[in-house]
Amino acid sequence: MTSADTVLAIHSVTKSYGSRRVLDELSFRVLGGRLTGFVGRNGAGKTTAMRVILGVLAADSGHVTLDGEALNIETRRRFGYMPEERGLYPKMRVLEQIVYLGRLHGMTATAARTSGRSLLTRLGLGERLNDTVQSLSLGNQQRAQIAAALVHSPAVLVLDEPFSGLDPLAVDTVVSVLSEFAAGGAPVIFSSHQLDIVERLCDDLVVIADGQIRASGSRNALRAEHGGLRFELALDGSGLDWLAAVPGVSDLERIAPECDAPSSTAHVVFAVDSAATSQLVLREALTRGEVTRFLRHQPTLAQIFREVIR
Numbered sequence: 001m002t003s004a005d006t007v008l009a010i011h012s013v014t015k016s017y018g019s020r021r022v023l024d025e026l027s028f029r030v031l032g033g034r035l036t037g038f039v040g041r042n043g044a045g046k047t048t049a050m051r052v053i054l055g056v057l058a059a060d061s062g063h064v065t066l067d068g069e070a071l072n073i074e075t076r077r078r079f080g081y082m083p084e085e086r087g088l089y090p091k092m093r094v095l096e097q098i099v100y101l102g103r104l105h106g107m108t109a110t111a112a113r114t115s116g117r118s119l120l121t122r123l124g125l126g127e128r129l130n131d132t133v134q135s136l137s138l139g140n141q142q143r144a145q146i147a148a149a150l151v152h153s154p155a156v157l158v159l160d161e162p163f164s165g166l167d168p169l170a171v172d173t174v175v176s177v178l179s180e181f182a183a184g185g186a187p188v189i190f191s192s193h194q195l196d197i198v199e200r201l202c203d204d205l206v207v208i209a210d211g212q213i214r215a216s217g218s219r220n221a222l223r224a225e226h227g228g229l230r231f232e233l234a235l236d237g238s239g240l241d242w243l244a245a246v247p248g249v250s251d252l253e254r255i256a257p258e259c260d261a262p263s264s265t266a267h268v269v270f271a272v273d274s275a276a277t278s279q280l281v282l283r284e285a286l287t288r289g290e291v292t293r294f295l296r297h298q299p300t301l302a303q304i305f306r307e308v309i310r
Helices: 046-054 094-106 109-122 139-151 167-181 195-200 218-229 241-245 276-289 301-309
Strands: 005-018 020-031 035-039 061-066 077-081 155-160 187-189 204-209 212-218 230-236 250-256 265-272 291-298
Touching: 005 046, 020 046, 020 061, 020 212, 020 218, 020 291, 035 046, 035 167, 035 195, 035 301, 046 077, 046 155, 046 241, 061 276, 094 109, 094 139, 094 276, 109 139, 109 167, 139 167, 139 218, 155 218, 167 187, 167 195, 167 265, 204 218, 204 301, 212 230, 212 301, 230 276, 241 250, 241 276, 276 291
Parallel strands: 035 187, 035 204, 077 155, 155 187
Antiparallel strands: 005 020, 005 061, 204 212, 230 265, 230 291, 250 265
């Protein structure tokens, strides 16, 4: 069992291709027992960073450690990796493929078969064990690749776009398997362009742009840090046109009413210059109608992402 204290750390990693610097003094940590989302635009450096972690690429400077020790070939054999590109042999049978990859990681044939069968069944491929990989849909090939990354119970799991091509039900299945695996104590890092999934799944978040880390930390800490003094107000029985005239209020953003909200409900998010101003707004709103919502606004991951990469 992997210790929940296991830490994968990237220390000041720099990587260039010719004159183009792809990673620029990149530093962040992936904590054991937690799911870390790694997000950025295309070309931001995500895949390059993952390949440096795996030893597929050598950094120009900087290094990667696991529990404070430099990585080597033996350490990396304990890693699980799922590339963005399809990497399975198309003419092999699904279970045979997973067993083969387990054996490459030093498992016995019996252990690899037991683990592979269990994973494939949990991932919804229990009835496709003897089908060839090429006969699977792209989404099911993606599930098989996730099983391949997990079959040897890796000490660290690195996944590049694991949800690509999956329908919502398949996403839920994969999320369940990954969450259960992380709960065993291994560091898990995954990249994804699907920010709604990252927001739902990740414990920690790393945002990269132009090869540099723009934000990192726990999901809740980043929301608090980037939320600022923004509040959400829903008022039934009165409009909110008066709010713009309150001193210290700015950046009003109207929100479409929820489907079950009364037609008379007005709903906005706004910024204030101080906590005292927020209380002033609340007192005024109470005189104008029924306040059905008043709370500190938590930004979405997509909003944080747009803010930090500008």
